[in-house]
Amino acid sequence: MQANQFFDPKLLSKYNTSGPRYTSYPTALEFHNEFSQQDFIQAVKDSPNRELSLYVHIPFCHSLCYYCGCNKVITRHRNKADTYLEFLAEEISSRAEFFTDYTVKQLHWGGGTPSFLTHTQITKLVSLLKEKFTFAEHVEMSIEIDPREIEMNLAEHLFDLGFNRLSIGVQDIDKKVQETINRVQSTEFISDFIAHAKAVGFKSINIDLIYGLPHQTIETFTKTLNKAHEMDVDRISLFSYAHIPNRFAAQRKLRDEWLPSVQEKFALMKLAIEKLCDFGYDFIGMDHFAKPNDELAIAQKEGSLHRNFQGYTTKGGCDLLGLGVSSISNIGTSFSQNIKELQAYYKAIDTRKNAQVKGVSLLTDDVIRGEVIRELMCNLYIDKQQISKKYDIDFEEYFAEDLPLLKTFISDGLVENTADFIKVDQKARLLIRNICMSFDAYMKQHVNQQRFSRVI
Numbered sequence: 001m002q003a004n005q006f007f008d009p010k011l012l013s014k015y016n017t018s019g020p021r022y023t024s025y026p027t028a029l030e031f032h033n034e035f036s037q038q039d040f041i042q043a044v045k046d047s048p049n050r051e052l053s054l055y056v057h058i059p060f061c062h063s064l065c066y067y068c069g070c071n072k073v074i075t076r077h078r079n080k081a082d083t084y085l086e087f088l089a090e091e092i093s094s095r096a097e098f099f100t101d102y103t104v105k106q107l108h109w110g111g112g113t114p115s116f117l118t119h120t121q122i123t124k125l126v127s128l129l130k131e132k133f134t135f136a137e138h139v140e141m142s143i144e145i146d147p148r149e150i151e152m153n154l155a156e157h158l159f160d161l162g163f164n165r166l167s168i169g170v171q172d173i174d175k176k177v178q179e180t181i182n183r184v185q186s187t188e189f190i191s192d193f194i195a196h197a198k199a200v201g202f203k204s205i206n207i208d209l210i211y212g213l214p215h216q217t218i219e220t221f222t223k224t225l226n227k228a229h230e231m232d233v234d235r236i237s238l239f240s241y242a243h244i245p246n247r248f249a250a251q252r253k254l255r256d257e258w259l260p261s262v263q264e265k266f267a268l269m270k271l272a273i274e275k276l277c278d279f280g281y282d283f284i285g286m287d288h289f290a291k292p293n294d295e296l297a298i299a300q301k302e303g304s305l306h307r308n309f310q311g312y313t314t315k316g317g318c319d320l321l322g323l324g325v326s327s328i329s330n331i332g333t334s335f336s337q338n339i340k341e342l343q344a345y346y347k348a349i350d351t352r353k354n355a356q357v358k359g360v361s362l363l364t365d366d367v368i369r370g371e372v373i374r375e376l377m378c379n380l381y382i383d384k385q386q387i388s389k390k391y392d393i394d395f396e397e398y399f400a401e402d403l404p405l406l407k408t409f410i411s412d413g414l415v416e417n418t419a420d421f422i423k424v425d426q427k428a429r430l431l432i433r434n435i436c437m438s439f440d441a442y443m444k445q446h447v448n449q450q451r452f453s454r455v456i
Contacts, residue, residue: 006283006429007270011412013262019433019443022377023309024335025370026360026442028328031337035359037352040329040336043361044098047332049319051136052099053106054129055310057324058114059342060084062149065183067171067213067241069248071326071340072112081117084342087349088324089128094353095321096132104135106315109143115150119157126161140315142167142204147193148185155197166197167206167237173227174220177213180258187227194231204294205233211268212241214258221268225275235296236281236289237311238272240265269430285312285378286432305378312378325355333362365441368393373436380424380432405438 020027059073060081073080107129117125129135142165143158158166172178173187194205207228211221228236243259245251260268273283281289282297288311290296299305299314306316309328320330325345328337336359339345348355362370368391375382384395396403396419406422409415414428415435424435437443 006273006427008427009266009270011414011427012266012430014412015431015434016262017434019437020440022373022433022436023307023311024328024330025373025440026335026362026366028335028337030442031335031358031360033358035334035336035356035361037354037356039334039359039361040331040354040356041098043331043334043336044319047319049317049332050102051105051315051318052102052133053308053310053313053315053318053320054104054108054133055320055322055327056088056107056109056114056125056129057111057322057327057338058084058109058116059112059325060116061111061113061146062116063182064250065171066181066250066253067210068250069242069244070112073342078116078118078121081121083346084325085117085121085125087346088125090349090353091323091355092128092132095323099133099321102134102319104129104133104139105318106140106313107135107142108310110310111144113146113149114143115145115154119154122157123161140165144169147190148183150193152193152196155193155200155202159197159200159202164202165204165206166202167208168194170207170224170228171210172213172216172221173224174216176215177220180214180254182253191227191231194233204235206235206237207231207233208237208239209272210239210241211272212243212260212265214254216260216268217264218267218271221271222275225272229275229279234291234294236276238276238287238289240269240287283429286430288312300379303379303381307374307377329359333367335360335362364391367391368398369439369441372399372439376422376424376436376439377432380426380429382422384420384422399439402439406435409435409438 059071061072061074062076064074139162141163143163144167146169168190170190171183178184197205209224209228243251243254276289277283280291282292284290284296284300285305285307288296295314296305296312304314304316306313308320308330319332322329322338324338325342326338326340328335336356338355339348339357345355372382372387388395403417406415406417409428410417414425414431416423416425424432428435
């Protein structure tokens with residue numbers, strides 16, 4: 001895959017505005033507290049799906065990474081997780097009652113740091129989930145890992161419990177960058193752990209990298225990318241650091257003058273895309289890379305790639321049930337989210353057995369626009385006739401107010417719009433969020449787009 005087709009500095013600079021990442025449509029900004037428990041129950045009953053993806057949020061971290069915008073609780077006391085798991089067990093038992101006729105095809109643990117849990121705690125939670133839900137024989141089970149606080153034998157333990165995918169936070173291997181973001185870790189240990197996990201039997205391992213961090217340079221990030229290549233992982237998630245200190249207090253520890261300039265950040269992105277493509281990875285979506293034989297790469301080639309709150313996935317036919325503090329569910333034509341604060345989560349579980357705080361029931365318009373945006377985000381292509389037939393609409397008439405918004409992209413050679421399809425050129429891959437905003441009926445309500453991260 002040739003990287004130069006993705007990178008035109010003038011166009012990237014022109015369109016480098018803020019916008020949603022579209023892990024859902026509508027975005028979480030449209031969730032409201034009028035969405036009730038009864039609305040959730042009705043969404044389960046009405047959903048045509050009977051396959052389930054479970055997301056479990058473990059909020060604890062041993063230390064604070066200054067760049068992080070995730071919902072987390074910083075503590076060195078592992079016993080706090082025991083309390084959390086007690087309340088989580090209550091929520092699991094309560095929610096499982098509504099999904100007795102579902103089969104779990106996918107399980108993902110995120111956070112925070114799921115590997116904060118002890119082996120005993122991990123075993124207990126997996127056992128409970130398998131007791132309360134019906135798991136498919138070949139279920140996909142993945143977990144996010146912080147390599148700073150684990151032992152080598154964690155790989156065996158997870159594999160024995162059924163986990164078959166790992167995602168490891170690397171971000172950057174440069175010592176100065178690590179010290180500045182308060183995430184000092186051993187690159188040697190990470191390499192050894194990945195090799196060990198492969199030997200144990202893990203078939204899919206992902207690492208996260210971030211560009212735009214303080215003190216990153218072309219020279220230092222080249223070393224990080226080369227090391228990632230040496231690790232020979234199956235997937236690489238390449239994220240742009242979003243510096244929003246007014247929203248995330250920890251980011252105030254990172255001075256503006258330490259950050260790469262706009263031009264330097266472009267150069268870091270370009271470097272990463274070029275090298276990862278040269279290493280043989282396929283560029284998936286807007287920020288993921290996968291080996292050509294990986295199921296994500298295959299799904300994109302086949303036009304069946306999906307996107308949800310966990311990012312790009314092949315499990316598009318599943319409802320998504322979020323469990324734990326701040327987690328988000330997507331059941332049928334609804335989204336809902338749990339309480340974000342830990343003590344409030346405990347109180348809600350104690351009093352009503354669920355922690356749902358807000359959500360939204362989708363209008364037919366939301367469903368149609370959601371599919372259009374998802375197809376663009378995943379496959380860079382819309383079959384107008386297929387959408388028209390599926391929803392009994394005339395695509396051109398339905399989107400008569402939206403299609404003119406594509407004119408600037410068409411003029412710049414980024415989009416082709418015909419009577420039958422909309423096709424996004426490869427050089428617009430990094431700008432796909434901008435293109436999707438053309439079909440977002442809620443965007444005009446959010447004039448201040450600082451609620452979102454910048455595209456590049």
